[in-house]
Amino acid sequence: MSTTTTSVAAMADRIRAGSQVSLARGLTLVESRSDAATELLAEIWKDSGRAHVVGITGPAGSGKSTLVLRMAQEYLTRGMRVAVLAVDPSSTYSGGAILGDRIRMTELAGEKDVYIRSMASRGATGGLSRAVLDGIVLLDAAGFDVVILETVGVGQAEVDVISVAHTVLVVSVPGLGDDIQAIKAGLIEIADIHVVNKADRPGADLTVKQLRESLRLAHNLASKWDVPIQKVTAATGDGVAELLDETAKHRTWIGEHGALKDIERRNAATRIRWAAEALMAGRLRTGAPAFDAAVEALIAREEEPRQAAARLLTAMAVDPTDINGRGTR
């Protein structure tokens, strides 16, 4: 354990110092959900909490990849460091760059203030959400001012993933069908900002009008944030500066109106539950001496299940790093 802790501490130092190689290794570690990943997250946790996490979702063909590229370039122009985390719950490929990333990486080659990474589901339910939330901590601690969380598809898994973001952009385009895809996909409710991409196309104003109408119908009275509809043309960069202004405005607004705190609370609550589950899974497994002893006590009727569980959880807490339950009883 001490060797791992030492190398993890060194990795954390290098990530803080801005090493993209160490960051990449850290993200791979985080995807593995190993003990070392937990160590790294514990080590680096206090350095996180500063980045603005911007989620982007929208149907295939809405030009999200190009939009994210332009946004990243505009952030760089403004002297900000930006990371892109592209998530694809429907794909099991991970650990490298997907096609869109390669194109973007070419355009952004040599920029040390930008970092792009893909994450894909590894089959485990909720596994991607966890890897994403952990990945954001690393990128945040590495000093990126903005983390753009981009989803590839538009399903429930994407909505779950994107819900950890501070500001959610939903992208629509004119002419993909009679109706707005975002409305069909049930994305109206989660949007903090609506983006109409390819706004130079005919029908852009109709798309804006339809979005405005559906916003009026779906208006959430609890929120006082007035959801803007921003027209952009990612291909030329038109409207991207204004989109970044709206995004920054939203960040300021949620900070002033308690909504940021709500998101932070929800994410922190999720993290504590995951950490507790991980501690429990390590301790409450066949082969862990304390657990095996509790099982025998249960069979002998010396204890009932809740007592046994409570006792094991106490013992566990004595040394949280002793996840195998080999230490105290």
Place this chain on the structure above:
Amino acid sequence: MSTTTTSVAAMADRIRAGSQVSLARGLTLVESRSDAATELLAEIWKDSGRAHVVGITGPAGSGKSTLVLRMAQEYLTRGMRVAVLAVDPSSTYSGGAILGDRIRMTELAGEKDVYIRSMASRGATGGLSRAVLDGIVLLDAAGFDVVILETVGVGQAEVDVISVAHTVLVVSVPGLGDDIQAIKAGLIEIADIHVVNKADRPGADLTVKQLRESLRLAHNLASKWDVPIQKVTAATGDGVAELLDETAKHRTWIGEHGALKDIERRNAATRIRWAAEALMAGRLRTGAPAFDAAVEALIAREEEPRQAAARLLTAMAVDPTDINGRGTR
């Protein structure tokens, strides 16, 4: 809490004393998975662990219901008390008697040493397995010598449920098709005893032969139990006494060869994990003061998730009944 504890203790007393009304209420409570259910199970746990749990599965049309009726009658003849728990993961109806039960109840009316109950899924994954395992504890503590666990269908959920039984009977019938349904349904591996029902029909010997052949192919070398194939005719009762003898023989065998202990260990391990999850869910929820405080500490970066989780689990263990986390920090 004290009122609940008192009434739960009284219910436990009445269940131990053999009240079928209290038993029925207890089973309904257990299906609800409420705090009172946990209290009742804790109260009654030490009185359980004696019953022989016999699982019965097989395809629709194999005559399981009639077979279970005849088995119950034969157990009664032998001076044993028998409970039947009929589970249907594909149905969401519960809390009462299904059609087969009504017929059986009529035949067994007035018998105080027999008890029949249905349990159905309420939509929650794993919820039925838990209700069944808890239900067995109540029936066991109520003094039934045998608990027959009967599944209605033959899917993975049924296999999961039936795996908690000490002795698993898989029922086949001749003439339902070219092949043995049990083989098609992948039930060969889980059978401790194969039952060929409707053995007076033509083709019964062929069914026995096919089962014997597939047993030879699927033979689990790790187990030294020689899986018998018992022919019965549930309609007339032919072979049912012999089936009970084989079932009792299996119970003796697993007691002598460590297999009973393995099943008990697996079930006890499952119970401890469920109890720990329930303790955790109560404690690690928004609104519980200690949890809310931990969430704030996390956001303020005063603590990292694993520390917070470990601290909360310790606090929880101080008073396991304080599931709302209102007590110690």
